[in-house]
Every structure is written in C-alpha cells, then in structure tokens.
Amino acid sequence: MKRRKIMMIGVSIAVVLCIAGCTMKQKEDTKQDKTNVSSSIKEDKKAIKQKQLAYLKEHEKEIVDFVKAQNPKVESVQIYWDETQWGVAGNGTPQGGDEMILIFGGFNQNPESSWRVDVVVEDGKINLKMMYLGQSLRIGGRIFE
Structure with a gap:
C-alpha cells in the first residue's frame, strides 16, 4: 500500500x-x-x-514652388530630406488628427534660413493639395519678411 x-x-x-x-x-x-x-x-x-x-x-518641384510662393524674395529653396518626419497632427480630440509628413528646408542658400511644410496623408496616400506652411519662413529664428 x-x-x-x-x-x-x-x-x-x-x-x-x-x-x-x-x-x-x-x-x-x-x-x-x-x-x-x-x-x-x-x-x-x-x-x-x-x-x-x-x-x-x-514632386519636389511642387514643394519648391509652394515655398517660393510664400514670399517674393525667395529665389531658391533647399529641401533637407534627411530631416523629414512622420507623425499625427493633434486636433484636441482623443482620436487625434490627420497623419502628417513634415518636410524641412532652407532658402536663398542661407544656412540660417528655415521653413517647414506639412503634408496630409489620407488613407496612406499623400495629398499634396493638403500642403501648408507648418513653420513660417525664418532667418536666424526671426520671421522672414
């Protein structure tokens, strides 16, 4: 047992x-x-x-033309592709806003110049008609007039 x-x-x-x-x-x-x-x-x-x-x-030319259209004193536009960022724009709701691509650059060959263009992405597709200036044209941190 x-x-x-x-x-x-x-x-x-x-x-x-x-x-x-x-x-x-x-x-x-x-x-x-x-x-x-x-x-x-x-x-x-x-x-x-x-x-x-x-x-x-x-579609670089469209972006360049858009930046040039912001100020008649802009003669040339440089795009810093390496600085491109992806994110979601906040709209104050818990769901958030649109998916965005942020494109950065300079102008007139000035190393102190800067700008940012925001492009909306809808359903994974870039909508260049929904492109706007996310940061004003600037030189040395001051708005370029």
Missing part, C-alpha cells in the same frame, strides 16, 4: 511537470510569434515611409 502511494505521488508530480512544461513552451511560442509580427510591421512601416519619401522627391 505504501509503495502504491509513493508511485501515485511520483506519477502525479510527473504529470504536473509535463503540463507545466507544455504550458511554458506554448507561451514561448506565442511570444516568438508576437515578436515576428511586430518586426514585420516595423519593416512594413519603414517600406511605406521610403515609398512616401520617394513620392515626395518626385
């Missing part, structure tokens, strides 16, 4: 360890799947940003 109790305890411990091991393995596999999904989402977002940046570069 004593032997049978010891054997039952041993079998019970083995079953518990087996179940625990399977549960931990399943959690580990699930964690691995989540990691793979999140890294593929990051890669997709990066690819989308690269395509959007390429599209903007194809």
